[in-house]
Amino acid sequence: MSDEKTLALFDRALAGQAARDALRKLSPRAQWRNPVMFVVYLGSILTSVLYLQALSGRGEAPAGFILAIALWLWFTVLFANFAEALAEGRSKAQAASLRGLKKKTWAKKLAGAEPHRAQGREALRFTPVEADLLRRGDLVLVEAGDLVPADGEVVEGVASVDESAITGESAPVIRESGGDFCAVTGGTRVLSDWVVVRVSVNPGETFVDRMIAMVENASRKKTPNEIALTILLVGLTLVFLLVIATLRPFSAFAVAQSGAGSVVGLTVLVALLVCLIPTTIGALLSAIGVAGMSRMLQANVIATSGRAVEAAGDVDVLLLDKTGTITLGNRQASAFYPAEGVDEQALASAALLASLADETPEGRSIVALARQRFTALQGQEAPAVARVEAFSAATRMSGIDLPGGRTLRKGAFDAVQRHVQALGGAAGAALQARVDGVARRGSTPLVVADGARLLGVVELKDTVKAGVRERFEQLRRMGIKTVMITGDNRVTAAAIAAEAGVDDFLAEATPEAKLALIRQYQAEGRLVAMTGDGTNDAPALAQADVAVAMNSGTQAAKEAGNMVDLDSSPTKLIEIVETGKQMLMTRGALTTFSIANDVAKYFAIIPAAFVGTYPQLAALDIMRLTSPGSAILSAVIFNALIIIALIPLALRGVRYAPASAAALLRRNLLLYGLGGLAVPFAGIKLIDLLLTGLGLA
Ligand SMILES: Nc1ncnc2c1ncn2[C@@H]1O[C@H](COP(=O)(O)OP(=O)(O)OP(=O)(O)O)[C@@H](O)[C@H]1O
Ligand SMILES: [K+]
Numbered sequence: 001m002s003d004e005k006t007l008a009l010f011d012r013a014l015a016g017q018a019a020r021d022a023l024r025k026l027s028p029r030a031q032w033r034n035p036v037m038f039v040v041y042l043g044s045i046l047t048s049v050l051y052l053q054a055l056s057g058r059g060e061a062p063a064g065f066i067l068a069i070a071l072w073l074w075f076t077v078l079f080a081n082f083a084e085a086l087a088e089g090r091s092k093a094q095a096a097s098l099r100g101l102k103k104k105t106w107a108k109k110l111a112g113a114e115p116h117r118a119q120g121r122e123a124l125r126f127t128p129v130e131a132d133l134l135r136r137g138d139l140v141l142v143e144a145g146d147l148v149p150a151d152g153e154v155v156e157g158v159a160s161v162d163e164s165a166i167t168g169e170s171a172p173v174i175r176e177s178g179g180d181f182c183a184v185t186g187g188t189r190v191l192s193d194w195v196v197v198r199v200s201v202n203p204g205e206t207f208v209d210r211m212i213a214m215v216e217n218a219s220r221k222k223t224p225n226e227i228a229l230t231i232l233l234v235g236l237t238l239v240f241l242l243v244i245a246t247l248r249p250f251s252a253f254a255v256a257q258s259g260a261g262s263v264v265g266l267t268v269l270v271a272l273l274v275c276l277i278p279t280t281i282g283a284l285l286s287a288i289g290v291a292g293m294s295r296m297l298q299a300n301v302i303a304t305s306g307r308a309v310e311a312a313g314d315v316d317v318l319l320l321d322k323t324g325t326i327t328l329g330n331r332q333a334s335a336f337y338p339a340e341g342v343d344e345q346a347l348a349s350a351a352l353l354a355s356l357a358d359e360t361p362e363g364r365s366i367v368a369l370a371r372q373r374f375t376a377l378q379g380q381e382a383p384a385v386a387r388v389e390a391f392s393a394a395t396r397m398s399g400i401d402l403p404g405g406r407t408l409r410k411g412a413f414d415a416v417q418r419h420v421q422a423l424g425g426a427a428g429a430a431l432q433a434r435v436d437g438v439a440r441r442g443s444t445p446l447v448v449a450d451g452a453r454l455l456g457v458v459e460l461k462d463t464v465k466a467g468v469r470e471r472f473e474q475l476r477r478m479g480i481k482t483v484m485i486t487g488d489n490r491v492t493a494a495a496i497a498a499e500a501g502v503d504d505f506l507a508e509a510t511p512e513a514k515l516a517l518i519r520q521y522q523a524e525g526r527l528v529a530m531t532g533d534g535t536n537d538a539p540a541l542a543q544a545d546v547a548v549a550m551n552s553g554t555q556a557a558k559e560a561g562n563m564v565d566l567d568s569s570p571t572k573l574i575e576i577v578e579t580g581k582q583m584l585m586t587r588g589a590l591t592t593f594s595i596a597n598d599v600a601k602y603f604a605i606i607p608a609a610f611v612g613t614y615p616q617l618a619a620l621d622i623m624r625l626t627s628p629g630s631a632i633l634s635a636v637i638f639n640a641l642i643i644i645a646l647i648p649l650a651l652r653g654v655r656y657a658p659a660s661a662a663a664l665l666r667r668n669l670l671l672y673g674l675g676g677l678a679v680p681f682a683g684i685k686l687i688d689l690l691l692t693g694l695g696l697a
């Protein structure tokens with residue numbers, strides 16, 4: 001995404017909108033959602049009523065004092081609303097720039113919903129329709145220069161697509177049918193060739209729409225950590241409510257004010273309550289959550305649940321796919337190794353036949369290599385095929401059956417061996433050495449069988465991505481274990497794992513094995529994160545705590561995940577984990593600050609309110625504030641202003657450096673704990689001096 005998304009913290013237009021929204025949120029229904037601030041809200045109403053009462057009663061001094069308290073309580077509520085509205089406004093602005101993709105475009109809708117194996121472009125008949133009339137399952141033709149009219153999957157053809165509208169990367173990407181890179185996003189542009197796309201979502205149900213709805217707080221459910229914290233805050237609030245209620249008869253301050261006791265006394269108690277309950281974190285909690293979500297959006301990740309963002313902060317096991325995540329992924333055939341007594345061309349020809357109907361990148365690369373090495377195979381057309389066996393992660397094999405019973409297969413050695421033995425053939429132990437030789441280089445060996453005969457091995461080269469090793473180092477420092485998962489054989493997996501520097505790996509993994517591994521880690525109480533793009537990843541993505549589906553992946557993978565990475569870059573998982581950690585740390589830091597800064601108010605309000613009855617409380621009056629009234633008013637004013645002062649920190653998040661959790665906790669407790677204790681003393685004293693200077697004390 002382009003950089004306009006990194007909005008200025010107090011973007012003027014957004015601040016204005018947030019101020020208006022803050023007033024709109026004054027409705028009881030909206031206020032009720034935040035229990036701590038709801039108490040302040042009730043306090044504001046109560047003191048406003050008390051002010052009116054004082055107006056009609058004797059002695060005007062208390063009325064002015066009560067009005068000041070009431071106003072600053074209303075400000076406290078408004079500042080809290082403003083913080084939440086500002087965070088939501090920023091996220092909406094970001095999400096809206098994503099929604100900007102939905103340009104009004106036309107679509108070339110094909111008749112029928114099944115991709116007829118067209119004999120090329122001219123066989124395709126289409127009718128132009130409005131893009132937002134398309135429905136899930138429709139087939140559309142997208143040609144070079146066309147905008148992709150809706151999110152979908154390529155079911156026919158290969159094309160290069162410019163996804164810069166969502167990734168900011170102008171380098172075109174290949175989107176093709178059959179592989180794990182088959183998804184296209186509405187609003188991106190096809191640059192070359194043509195593809196038939198099956199629309200995968202109805203308008204309004206795209207991930208962007210779901211993100212916008214969630215950000216608009218309509219569907220942003222509170223996350224477990226937030227719920228736990230809210231329960232703590234509500235508990236604290238109730239404790240102070242009880243304390244204040246029992247203090248009612250003792251507030252001699254009221255009595256000291258000769259007779260206006262009940263009205264002013266009650267006001268003082270409300271002021272005391274608001275200053276003692278955790279309003280600072282209560283006011284910012286929601287803003288911190290929304291800001292965390294929008295930081296995810298800044299990383300081009302659409303989180304479909306707040307819980308996923310938070311879980312990202314607690315993740316301690318990362319499952320990474322080998323092909324396409326740790327390695328570049330477009331594994332290419334690089335050599336044919338015929339078995340004893342088989343000539344290379346026979347091997348190449350069988351491998352070619354077994355791959356003519358194979359849409360995977362591996363299959364295509366075998367056809368290309370065979371044709372490039374043996375011109376005789378150039379013209380070889382697909383024979384009359386009785387049955388195509390498509391590749392699946394379960395069988396780890398693919399091929400064709402010819403009429404007359406001849407079967408051609410290619411795939412993982414163990415899988416093809418079982419296939420050949422089932423046909424009564426030999427296990428081909430002689431090939432084992434060749435297979436291991438290829439695998440030890442980190443390449444994937446595909447064994448080819450013609451009927452019950454093993455013809456030899458095809459080498460599929462793959463390379464580990466640059467920078468992967470350092471990223472895994474960084475994750476280890478954050479206490480996160482990396483595990484490589486691959487359907488590939490053990491020897492290849494071990495070679496790649498050693499080169500990439502992962503902590504552990506699972507080879508010959510079937511989708512069930514991946515699922516079982518996640519469950520096993522979760523049973524040990526760990527939170528598991530994984531990225532996936534293929535349909536075979538769907539069950540595992542559904543099970544993982546943080547499941548990032550590639551935007552280029554299949555719809556099934558995206559539905560199963562709880563995050564979508566628009567850049568489809570598998571190492572994005574690391575950034576996601578860091579953003580999640582940062583959000584949890586920010587929440588912890590501000591909670592610490594909030595609790596700490598409430599302590600100082602004891603020294604400001606308690607002596608002021610009760611020194612009449614208990615003269616020995618004067619010992620607490622270390623701030624030497626001007627008068628009981630100004631002490632209480634200064635505390636209430638500080639209690640409101642500190643919310644505004646902490647909004648930038650809540651939105652930007654605390655500075656995050658990958659270090660061990662213990663070190664980070666110590667730093668935050670010192671900084672925000674001691675800071676929280678000290679700042680209010682200075683703040684309240686300053687306000688008191690200001691009030692005195694203004695003759696308002
Ligand atoms: N098109 C294909 N035809 C036949 N066999 C294949 C094909 N593609 C892969 N294989 C075999 O199936 C095995 C499993 O493939 P799968 O895609 O599940 O895992 P992978 O791509 O090797 O690794 P990863 O799980 O990281 O994607 C491969 O290691 C290879 O031996
Ligand atoms: K408070």
Ligand SMILES: [Mg+2]
Binds near residue numbers: 323487
């Ligand atoms: Mg794969």
